[in-house]
Amino acid sequence: MASATVTAKSEPDRRRSRGSWLPGTRLGRLIIALNLLGLVILIGGALVLNELRRGLVGARIDSLTTQGELIATIIDRAATIGEPEPSMDGQYAAEILQMLSNPRSQRARLFDAEGRLIADSDWVADRVEWKTLPPARQRVDPGTFSLDLQGRGPTAPKASGEAGLAREVAKALKGDHQAGMRVGDHGARVVSVSIPIQHVQAVLGVLTLEASDVDEIIARERAALIPFALIAVSVTLISSLLLNRLIAQPVRRLARAADSVRLSRARAISLPDLAKRDDELGDLTRSLEDMTHALSERMDAIESFAADVAHEIRNPLTSIRSALETLDLVTDPAARERLTRILHQDIQRLDRLITDISNASRLDAELSRESPRPLDVGRLLSDVAGLYQETAKPGDIDVRFVPADTLEPIRVSGREGPVGQVFRNLIDNARSFSRPGGEVRVGLQASRGQAVVTIDDDGPGIPEENLETVFQRFYTSRPKGAAFGGNSGLGLSIARQITEAHGGIIRAENRTGPDGEVAGARFVVSLPQARS
Incomplete structure (x- = not known):
C-alpha cells in the first residue's frame, strides 16, 4: 500500500538562530517577561522607597544629634556647678531646655546623673500643638520620676516605651551617644538620640531628643508605594489578558478544530491565521495541518488501494467462474485440460495477489514498529x-x-x-x-x-x-x-x-x-x- 510523502515545514535551524537574553522558546520568553514585569515594578518601587525611608531616618537622626549636641553644650557651659566634683544645676538646666524651643514633632527630656527626669519639653505650658493631642499625661515632679538603670523598668506606670528609654539613657550615662528607632510612650515608633552631658570626663546627665513623626513618614511611604502596586497589578492583569488572547484562545480554537475533524469526519485542520504565527503555536498549527493532510492523503491512498485490490481480485475470480461453468459442458479431453490449466493459473495468480496485498497492508506497521x-x-x-x-x-x-x-x-x-x-x-x-x-x-x-x-x-x-x-x-x-x-x-x-x-x-x-x-x-x- 502506497503512502504519501509529507515534507515537514518546521524550521529548527531558523528558530535556533533567534538570539535572546531570556532562555526558552518564543512563547516561553513572552510568558516569563510578562509575569516578571509586574514583579520587577513592585520590587523596584519598594527598593526605591526603602532607600528613601533610610535616608529620611538618617537625616532625622543627624538633625537631632546636631541639635542635641548644641543644647548639651549650652547646658554644660551654663548649668555646671561645683568644684572639684562638678554637678548639674537641674532647675537652671530645665529653664535652659524650656528656652530652647523644639519643633512640634520633637520632644526633649533631660535626666540627671542618677537617671531621674528633671525636665521635659511637654511640660511647657505655653506650647500649642497643631495636631490631635494624645491622651493627657499628668505632670510628674522631678523627684517622683526616675528610671531603673538596672533594667527593671521605670518606677512610673510601666510601658514598653519607658523600658526602651531606660535602656537608652542607661547606655548614654556611660558616655556613649545613642541613636536609632524605638517604641515611644504610646506605642508609636520614634527616632531618638540620647547625648551625655559631660564636663571633662564626668557625665552630669543625659539629653534625649525624640522625633515622633516616624509613623507619618512611613504612612507617606506606604501611600507612595500604592501607585507602584497599582501599576504592578495592572501589568499583571494586562499580561494575563494578553496571554489568554495569545495562548488560551488559539489553543481552544485548535481543540475545536480537532473536534470538528473528529465529529464531522473532516479530512484536515485548516487555520491559516494561526499557521502564519512565528511562534510555538504557529509551529503546532502547521504540524497539525501537515499531520491531518498526511492522514487525509493516507485515507485517499487506502481507498484507492482498496479499489485496485477489488479490481485485481475480480479478474481471476471472473476467469475461475467462467472456467468452472464451462468445464461441465466440455467433453473433449484436450479442452478440459486447457480449462484445468487456466484454473491452476488463476488460482496461482490469486494466491500471489493475496500474498502481496497482505505484505503491502502490513508494511506501514512494520516500518513504524522497528x-x-x-x-x-x-x-x-x-x-x-x-x-x-x-x-x-x-x-x-x-x-x-x-x-x-x-x-x-x-x-x-x-x-x-x-x-x-x-x-x-x-x-x-x-x-x-x-x-x-x-x-x-x-x-x-x-x-x-x-x-x-x-x-x-x-x-x-x-x-x-x-x-x-x-x-x-x-x-x-x-x-x-x-x-x-x-x-x-x-x-x-x-x-x-x-x-x-x-x-x-x-x-x-x-x-x-x-x-x-x-x-x-x-x-x-x-x-x-x-x-x-
Missing part, C-alpha cells in the same frame, strides 16, 4: 544472493553479488527486514524477465554519501515510456511469452515505498550493449549512508 539501526549493506546483499544460490533449482536464473571495491563496510540506517525485502522484490522481478540461461547481477558502490545498489538483468528491458509507470500498483505489463499470473504488480511499488521511507530513491533504466541495443533492465537504489 527503529532504524546501522546496516551493513554488503553483508545483507551477500546473504540475500547466497539464499537464492542455495535454493536454486535446475533452470533457475543465477543471482551473483558483486561487492564494492572498498575495504570499509558501507552502512545505511534502516530496518533490515524491509530493506532486504526491497532487494528481494527487485531480484525476483529481474529473474522473471531474464531469458533462460541469463544472470541477475547485484552490485554495490559508495558515491557521495550514498550507498548505491544496482540490480541488472538480461531481459528485454523496459519501454522508455514505462520507466516510471512500472512502480505503480498492479502494473503487470509483460513481454509476450512470459508466465501468466507470476506477478501481482505490487513488488516494485512496495520497493519504492520502503526506499522512500528510508530517505532513498529508486529508479529504473535500460542497459545498452556495444551495438547500442538494449541489453537488459537496471534498477538503481540509493540510500543515505549512516553517519559514523
Whole structure:
C-alpha cells in the first residue's frame, strides 16, 4: 500500500538562530517577561522607597544629634556647678531646655546623673500643638520620676516605651551617644538620640531628643508605594489578558478544530491565521495541518488501494467462474485440460495477489514498529544472493553479488527486514524477465554519501515510456511469452515505498550493449549512508 510523502515545514535551524537574553522558546520568553514585569515594578518601587525611608531616618537622626549636641553644650557651659566634683544645676538646666524651643514633632527630656527626669519639653505650658493631642499625661515632679538603670523598668506606670528609654539613657550615662528607632510612650515608633552631658570626663546627665513623626513618614511611604502596586497589578492583569488572547484562545480554537475533524469526519485542520504565527503555536498549527493532510492523503491512498485490490481480485475470480461453468459442458479431453490449466493459473495468480496485498497492508506497521539501526549493506546483499544460490533449482536464473571495491563496510540506517525485502522484490522481478540461461547481477558502490545498489538483468528491458509507470500498483505489463499470473504488480511499488521511507530513491533504466541495443533492465537504489 502506497503512502504519501509529507515534507515537514518546521524550521529548527531558523528558530535556533533567534538570539535572546531570556532562555526558552518564543512563547516561553513572552510568558516569563510578562509575569516578571509586574514583579520587577513592585520590587523596584519598594527598593526605591526603602532607600528613601533610610535616608529620611538618617537625616532625622543627624538633625537631632546636631541639635542635641548644641543644647548639651549650652547646658554644660551654663548649668555646671561645683568644684572639684562638678554637678548639674537641674532647675537652671530645665529653664535652659524650656528656652530652647523644639519643633512640634520633637520632644526633649533631660535626666540627671542618677537617671531621674528633671525636665521635659511637654511640660511647657505655653506650647500649642497643631495636631490631635494624645491622651493627657499628668505632670510628674522631678523627684517622683526616675528610671531603673538596672533594667527593671521605670518606677512610673510601666510601658514598653519607658523600658526602651531606660535602656537608652542607661547606655548614654556611660558616655556613649545613642541613636536609632524605638517604641515611644504610646506605642508609636520614634527616632531618638540620647547625648551625655559631660564636663571633662564626668557625665552630669543625659539629653534625649525624640522625633515622633516616624509613623507619618512611613504612612507617606506606604501611600507612595500604592501607585507602584497599582501599576504592578495592572501589568499583571494586562499580561494575563494578553496571554489568554495569545495562548488560551488559539489553543481552544485548535481543540475545536480537532473536534470538528473528529465529529464531522473532516479530512484536515485548516487555520491559516494561526499557521502564519512565528511562534510555538504557529509551529503546532502547521504540524497539525501537515499531520491531518498526511492522514487525509493516507485515507485517499487506502481507498484507492482498496479499489485496485477489488479490481485485481475480480479478474481471476471472473476467469475461475467462467472456467468452472464451462468445464461441465466440455467433453473433449484436450479442452478440459486447457480449462484445468487456466484454473491452476488463476488460482496461482490469486494466491500471489493475496500474498502481496497482505505484505503491502502490513508494511506501514512494520516500518513504524522497528527503529532504524546501522546496516551493513554488503553483508545483507551477500546473504540475500547466497539464499537464492542455495535454493536454486535446475533452470533457475543465477543471482551473483558483486561487492564494492572498498575495504570499509558501507552502512545505511534502516530496518533490515524491509530493506532486504526491497532487494528481494527487485531480484525476483529481474529473474522473471531474464531469458533462460541469463544472470541477475547485484552490485554495490559508495558515491557521495550514498550507498548505491544496482540490480541488472538480461531481459528485454523496459519501454522508455514505462520507466516510471512500472512502480505503480498492479502494473503487470509483460513481454509476450512470459508466465501468466507470476506477478501481482505490487513488488516494485512496495520497493519504492520502503526506499522512500528510508530517505532513498529508486529508479529504473535500460542497459545498452556495444551495438547500442538494449541489453537488459537496471534498477538503481540509493540510500543515505549512516553517519559514523
